[in-house]
Amino acid sequence: MASSELTYRGQQAAAADGAHGPAESKPRTRQQLPQPLRYVLGEQRLVFSLVGMALATLVFLLLSPSTTTTTSSSSSVAHLAAVGLVSRQYQSGGAGRMAFEEGTGGVRHGRVPLGLKRKGLRVVVTGGAGFVGSHLVDRLLARGDSVIVVDNFFTGRKENVAHHAGNPNFEMIRHDVVEPILLEVDQIYHLACPASPVHYKFNPVKTIKTNVVGTLNMLGLAKRVGARFLLTSTSEVYGDPLQHPQVETYWGNVNPIGVRSCYDEGKRTAETLTMDYHRGANLEVRIARIFNTYGPRMCIDDGRVVSNFVAQVEGLMKLMEGEHVGPFNLGNPGEFTMLELAKVVQDTIDPNARIEFRANTADDPHKRKPDITKAKELLGWEPKVALRNGLPLMVQDFRTRIFGDQKQQQPDGSE
């Protein structure tokens, strides 16, 4: 049967003209090769080397163990770009912004290819003078990013970020997010909102306005500058849950007209807006549902049930840098009753502390427990600090702030 004209016939040709078998064959010069093969080998060397580099990169991406199952094409493209194999214009990342910085190869959002230094990002943290936000600012600056804190100091304190004064990578803007603001940045962590019922009930209309208009302004900024946007939502979106523990697919049981609705429904609307920008404007977004937290810099009159030390900041950063939109529950599934908590306080802080039993405030959830399977599996995150070990750090922080104890605390709560 005649073989295809396109099949390389060099070997057969050689055999046909009595050329030596493989063992004795004399080395053939390039001139003896068929013309098409000579052209490809000679003229197309550059193409071959680029194709080879692209194939090597793809093999690297597919075989590297840390590749998540849902690595988006953008991070694969970013890796190809980082090694110069894909044009900048092909990059996704919002309004034409690049997923990597010119010349540095540093990938802004995804994992950094081997051997390339991560370029510092420009990050906005709204509510960055608050409890969770100020710890996040510490970690971002320590990582080499430039951070702009946008905060109206409704519940936040300058003292929470004062230790960064003089750092050229740190800026503080007193601004209420219900008014638009224009900043050229790469990432936006949106935490601006009073989190304690004591504070958000003080001015419920302002609370829901911050959650709705404030989030709208920050989403608009993210879309305008091509930044990745992370919303710190809350376990309150589950209301007084009828499902226990709560998984992220649970829609919740929320009172739309109660005294907590300004926060519960405000955060639910913030999540809705976030997903609408994601679906409608292809904005890179991330949603974290934070369960009650405690630790140094917590408002002394906060009043929330403490359950999860401030280690959630790691979860927020893993979520921002990862490829999964969420929402993700970030909290401590370790359950305890209020009485057990009171006993931990007596054991670790003050054995003479008196335990009082009071009625729940209106609409207070009767129980809440995060299912953090998704965060464990897709973010590789789970809480590290046990309540018994975290409480003393918070108490020492309170003591220093109330009594000005001699032993000054480090920003992260250590001595």
Ligand SMILES: O=c1ccn([C@@H]2O[C@H](COP(=O)(O)OP(=O)(O)O[C@H]3OC[C@@H](O)[C@H](O)[C@H]3O)[C@@H](O)[C@H]2O)c(=O)[nH]1
């Ligand atoms: O209108 C406002 C209200 C509040 N804020 C600021 O936002 C910050 C909120 O910090 P808080 O200490 O009150 O709250 P936390 O840091 O505990 O919770 C924060 O992160 C977790 C999210 O679930 C909460 O919704 C968010 O408030 C404060 O610095 C406050 O001044 C604004 O900038 N604008």
